Amino acid sequence: MSPPENRLFTIGKDLLGIILLLIFLILFLNFDRLNDSEMLNDIPSAWVNVNTIFLSIVIEAIPFILLGVFVSAIIQIYISEDTIQRYLPSNVYASLFPAAVLGAIFPLCECAIVPVVRRLIKKGMPLHVGVVFLVAAPILNPIVALSTFFAFRTDLTILYSRMGLAFFLSIIIGAIIYIVMKNEKGSVLRSTKSADDHHHHHHHHQPSGFTGRMRQMSYHAVDEFFMMGKYLILGAFIAALFQTFLDRATLMAIGGNDFTAPIVMMAFAYLLSLCSEADAFVASSFSNQFTSGSLVAFLVYGPMLDLKNTFMLFAFFKTRFVLVFMITVTIVVFIAVLLLQMFLL
Amino acid sequence: MKRYDHRFHAYIQGIILLGFALLILGFIITDNIRYYIAPDMMPFIYFALVMFFILGIMQIFRSTQKDDAHEGTSCDCSADHEMKGPPFVKVLIYSIFILPILFGFVLPDQALDSSVAANRGIQFGSGILNEDSSEKASAETAEEESVTEEDDDNDLSRAEAYLEDPDGYLESIKQPPNTDEYPSEDEVDEHYTVEDIYAEQDDIDDHYEEVAQEMLDQESIFVTEENYLDIMSVLDLRLDSFVGQEIEIIGFTYREPDFLENQLVVARFSMTCCTADAAVYGTLVESDEAIHFDDDTWIHVHGTIEAGEYDGMPMPVLTDATINQVEEPDTPYVYPSFSPF
Incomplete structure (x- = not known):
């Protein structure tokens, strides 16, 4: 089937994989010795801290990415385009509200939600509905509510403001995205259209049997894991750099007044890229220096948009959409927090 | 192709x-x-x-x-x-x-070290209360029993009101009685009174009550990984009840730039999910031995609790402490005892 030089190439590729696997195995078997070895003690401690935070974010996010890609795989295989069309209200604005409610039901965090929303949009869910889901789901979920409750048990208005804002702002953001993007031709998803069409013609088959479906699902999950994973890892690394080297004192100096404090906290939320389930505890560590309004800004903006998340969005959606989305979310959250500060807190 | x-x-x-x-x-x-x-x-x-x-x-x-x-x-x-x-x-x-x-x-x-602590900013005590709340704690202990019930109902109905009609509710609390304008940053926490905590978290309150009782029964309070954050919280809530009592804490050494020679902080990182969200909790120690210990040394401190202050914030201070260097504990981090999961 292949000419000799091609075969040689194949053997080379196989060898490459085996060498890689051997390296992993050798490292695994020498885990303890490597950790205690003297030669690595010379690494500056700041870089060890970067490494610790980096690995910690990666290892912590991976199970949730896996959950996300599996949900996406299930949607891909079991839910048809027709089902989605049938259950969504045809009116644009009427469909925003159930999307926000749906976001509250699905306990998906911000790492897991991106592949799921992408899959739903691919399956024919309108973009603005997907956007509502994208920003609402990471905040409006029971685990996030519980951790916010514990972190701010001295001031429950923070919890109410966070949940309330997440619900209303997700609908507002969805509506704005609809208005801005409704004239856009073609899909906002980054994919090769022709290749897609080509595929639909050829084998638009359903895999047969349970094992067939399971196999299909796992292949699907792996492919998607490798698509998303690289952005997660890059994002985690940059977030770890910021966590180690960004001097909070300088930002806090700017954060004094009521107008700039929310901006600073939103910037923090973006750069730190925390999981929405844990960010409340970090926010509470700022409660001595920052106003309640800016803490709410941190808690609402971070799960909707952060550094590692941005990388994933750029991977899946076209640049124009991601920019519109980011600008919309930033402005809407900022204005909402200013209003909240003025009237409520 | x-x-x-x-x-x-x-x-x-x-x-x-x-x-x-x-x-x-x-x-x-x-x-x-x-x-x-x-x-x-x-x-x-x-x-x-x-x-x-x-x-x-x-x-x-x-x-x-x-x-x-x-x-x-x-x-x-x-x-x-x-x-x-x-x-x-x-x-x-x-x-x-x-x-x-x-x-x-x-x-x-390895665990994070004090350079990260410096960057993240240290929280003295438990961080759930601050400013003058510990003073309020003692002043209002007498009232709190009677207020508890009333406030409890109040809060329940607040939550219900919110659930039924979020807009209307938000409208109705536009002018909360105890917030004139929103406060400047150093006043921001003053209106979270102790009643709020006691009324809204009966379970947690009971839990702290238990911990406080246990601590009072002990000759010398021994802080472990498991009860670290609980004890920090109780010390903040009820500092006055513990003045004069002895306490033992293990943690790493950390100093603010403006510390005196005899001051250091014995601190721990608290982790909720992963090290990215680790926060530093510490207790101020005043001792002549402090000068012998560099930052990031793991130490065992045995001292007496006094009501002190730093940077204008009242907080527990361990005085007359004896300090010994120890090995890094098996679990360098401490974890919140209430699990969000």
């Missing part, structure tokens, strides 16, 4: 997945996972470990299938899963996955 080599990509991806599985397994076997992930998150990590092994092996099998049997080896949407770009881009992409595995194996696993 050159054919996309599904087999090779499945093969390499399978090996990378196995690499991740081995890394996580290694962390778990050596127990070094404690430097990265809180124990509450471990079920998710086990899930990831099992999935990585299964998926890794499946990928390698997938790579052995004939390329012609295309339907079997790729999913319906394979087109947008293919990696695009010239070979060096593919090498780059796989390096992004391989590097964290190598970092994980090769670089030393």
Whole structure:
């Protein structure tokens, strides 16, 4: 089937994989010795801290990415385009509200939600509905509510403001995205259209049997894991750099007044890229220096948009959409927090 | 167009997945996972470990299938899963996955140190209360029993009002009685009174009550990893009840730039999910021995609780402390005892 030089190439590729696997195995078997070895003690401690935070974010996010890609795989295989069309209200604005409610039901965090929303949009869910889901789901979920409750048990208005804002702002953001993007031709998803069409013609088959479906699902999950994973890892690394080297004192100096404090906290939320389930505890560590309004800004903006998340969005959606989305979310959250500060807190 | 080599990509991806599985397994076997992930998150990590092994092996099998049997080896949407770009881009992409595995194996696993503490800003005591709330605590202890019930109802109805009609509710609390304008930053916490805490968290309150009682019964309070944050909270809530009592704490040394020679902080990192969200909790120590201990030294402090202050904030201070250097504890981090999971 292949000419000799091609075969040689194949053997080379196989060898490459085996060498890689051997390296992993050798490292695994020498885990303890490597950790205690003297030669690595010379690494500056700041870089060890970067490494610790980096690995910690990666290892912590991976199970949730896996959950996300599996949900996406299930949607891909079991839910048809027709089902989605049938259950969504045809009116644009009427469909925003159930999307926000749906976001509250699905306990998906911000790492897991991106592949799921992408899959739903691919399956024919309108973009603005997907956007509502994208920003609402990471905040409006029971685990996030519980951790916010514990972190701010001295001031429950923070919890109410966070949940309330997440619900209303997700609908507002969805509506704005609809208005801005409704004239856009073609899909906002980054994919090769022709290749897609080509595929639909050829084998638009359903895999047969349970094992067939399971196999299909796992292949699907792996492919998607490798698509998303690289952005997660890059994002985690940059977030770890910021966590180690960004001097909070300088930002806090700017954060004094009521107008700039929310901006600073939103910037923090973006750069730190925390999981929405844990960010409340970090926010509470700022409660001595920052106003309640800016803490709410941190808690609402971070799960909707952060550094590692941005990388994933750029991977899946076209640049124009991601920019519109980011600008919309930033402005809407900022204005909402200013209003909240003025009237409520 | 050159054919996309599904087999090779499945093969390499399978090996990378196995690499991740081995890394996580290694962390778990050596127990070094404690430097990265809180124990509450471990079920998710086990899930990831099992999935990585299964998926890794499946990928390698997938790579052995004939390329012609295309339907079997790729999913319906394979087109947008293919990696695009010239070979060096593919090498780059796989390096992004391989590097964290190598970092994980090769670089030393250790806890965060005081340079991170300095950057994150230390929280004295438990951080749930601050400013003058500890004074209020004692002043209002007498009233709190009577207020509790009333406030409880109040809060329940507030929550209900919110659930039924969020807009209307938000409207109705536009002018809360005790917030004229929103406060400047150093006043921001003043209106969270102790009643709020007691009324709204009966369970937690009972829990702290128990811990406080236990502490009062002890000759000398011994702070362990398990009760660290609880004791910090109780000390903040009820500092006055504990003045004069002896206490023992283990933690690492940390100093603010403006500390005197005899001052240091004995601190711990508290981790909720992962080290990215670790926060530093510390107790101020005043002792003539302080000068002998560098930052990041693990120490055991035995001192007497006094009501002191730093930077205008009242807080417990350990005076006349004896300090001894100790080994780093098995679990360098402490974890919140209430689990959000």
